[in-house]
Amino acid sequence: MNALVREPRSQSIEDYLKVTYQIQEQSQWVTTSALAERLGHAPSSITNMVQKLQKLGYLDYTPYYGFRLTDKGKRLALGMLRHHRLLELFLVKVLGYTWDRVHEEAERLEHVVSGEFVERIDRLLGHPRLDPHGDPIPTEEGRLQETTHPRLLECFAGESVMVRRVSDASGEFLRYAAELGLVPDARIEVVECAPFEGPIRIRVQGKDHYIGRDAARRIFVERKNAKSSKPKRPLP
Amino acid sequence: MNALVREPRSQSIEDYLKVTYQIQEQSQWVTTSALAERLGHAPSSITNMVQKLQKLGYLDYTPYYGFRLTDKGKRLALGMLRHHRLLELFLVKVLGYTWDRVHEEAERLEHVVSGEFVERIDRLLGHPRLDPHGDPIPTEEGRLQETTHPRLLECFAGESVMVRRVSDASGEFLRYAAELGLVPDARIEVVECAPFEGPIRIRVQGKDHYIGRDAARRIFVERKNAKSSKPKRPLP
DNA sequence: ACAAAAACTTAGTCGTTCCTAACTATAGGT
DNA sequence: ACCTATAGTTAGGAACGACTAAGTTTTTGT
Secondary structure, three states: OOOOOOOOOOHHHHHHHHHHHHHHOOOOOEOHHHHHHHHOOOHHHHHHHHHHHHHOOOEEEEOOOEEEEOHHHHHHHHHHHHHHHHHHHHHHHOOOOOOOOHHHHHHHHOOOOOHHHHHHHHHHOOOOOEOOOOOEOOOOOOOOOOOOOOEHHHOOOOOEEEEEEEOOOOHHHHHHHHHHOOOOOOEEEEEEEOOOOOOEEEEEOOEEEEEOHHHHHOEEEEEOOOOOOOOOOOOO | OOOOOOOOOOHHHHHHHHHHHHHHOOOOOEOHHHHHHHHOOOHHHHHHHHHHHHHOOOEEEEOOOEEEEOHHHHHHHHHHHHHHHHHHHHHHHOOOOOOOOHHHHHHHHOOOOOHHHHHHHHHHOOOOOEOOOOOEOOOOOOOOOOOOOOEHHHOOOOOEEEEEEEOOOOHHHHHHHHHHOOOOOOEEEEEEEOOOOOOEEEEEOOEEEEEOHHHHHOEEEEEOOOOOOOOOOOOO
16 A cells, blocks of 8 residues: 555664564563663663664653564564674685684674675575574564573583574684683583682683683573484584 | 764765765765755755765865765665675575565665675675676775676677676566566677667577567676677667 | 756754753651 | 652754755756
8 A cells, every 4th residue: 555655674673673572582672771781872862762663663662661572573673693603604614714703794784785695605604594693594474493402501510412502792702712612513521610600611612711600691501411413513 | 082972974964975976986976966866856955965074074065066976875875885786695695585675675674784694795705896686895905896798788789798797776677687588697789779768679599589678778798899880870 | 158957055943862950749856 | 648769751952865946057048
């Protein structure tokens, strides 16, 4: 009938929705300050934009309480995540970036590449399911393979686990993790956990390392006893 | 001293300078209306931005007369052309785009890709000198191999020439040209030129085609030295 | 040479998205 | 319960980059 009213959809809007989705994955309701911190904006800017996004039907908003994406908002957010993660993998596999450098580049590219571009790199990469950090890539239809791996921090001494995902929030951490061999598919043994919130000793490829709790919180693993083979994964 | 004052350099500024450069290649002085038409903006918008760009040192401007890039402006414009043309070639060679679809995608990408991205695709492509339409790619240092090939329109009946460049101003024309085999490096013979501004008959890969004068104006060729020095009927 | 047409500039406005400052609602501690 | 600390919202404004309308300069035609 109409479609004459074009939906505004700026880079800002895309960022707000994408980050809202990511916050929402952990806590059902998203707060103004959480989004403000993640986007690096003043809280009042968030309130303004959230009110606008509600009018556009991208999210439900209860003043002073919080907001969450509608289906429409989720669809757009998953599209952005698909762009972002495929771009990251593309940068690593095709252009030879190291995994700690891809985030910012993808962050800028994701807003301007066309659907055609994304589908072409998807094909070129063989329809991958995970990005270089182990984050799942939403399908073109907006389906996301949820992953709920425990954190390395939650493991006990003696366990043998496999790295499945590494938080990509900090390039510096990714560089550190790669140095230690803590990349997706790496096999590690938890040798001991110091008491009183102490460091964790792990063994990777025969070498022992002590890593802090913050680091162990950023690494997600799969416990080895179950499961067999998964498709091969790219190394950064 | 300074470098504390960051140079503003928006997407708009980049577009203004890039297009100014392209117009400037043909006519020393660039006019408000020429730029307005190419950018699709109102003339007053051009005046405003040009005044700003002068203050920033990107161009010299004489009110009511015209403007031209400074060295600083040229450097930036050549950087944008380098981005644009490498991206176009990349889209064709690596992602399999057809040459009539690359312009818009490159137009958006050129503003967000990092220098690292561009240098990586440059290496991947083997430091190419020409984009898919035959336009020269500026070097990283901002040097541009000038090309001054004559237009097919300026050729005479009987000449045997090689296509060197095809205007990329219209995707539709590129599609038409590709259908006829009129792509860079194609060898063509000018069979006859109808009088009274009539069409031109050419032979490409053994097949004859009649093409209009507008088309012949968009194709740039190199004369094969086999022939003639005797101008017959110059096509004006 | 001079009036009309064309080209260009100025002035003022609008939408977008950010900000700061000031105000309001909710939550926690005693 | 109450009162303050924290979180959230409203109001107002700035930078950008586009626009329209109106005024100015240059060019053109007779």
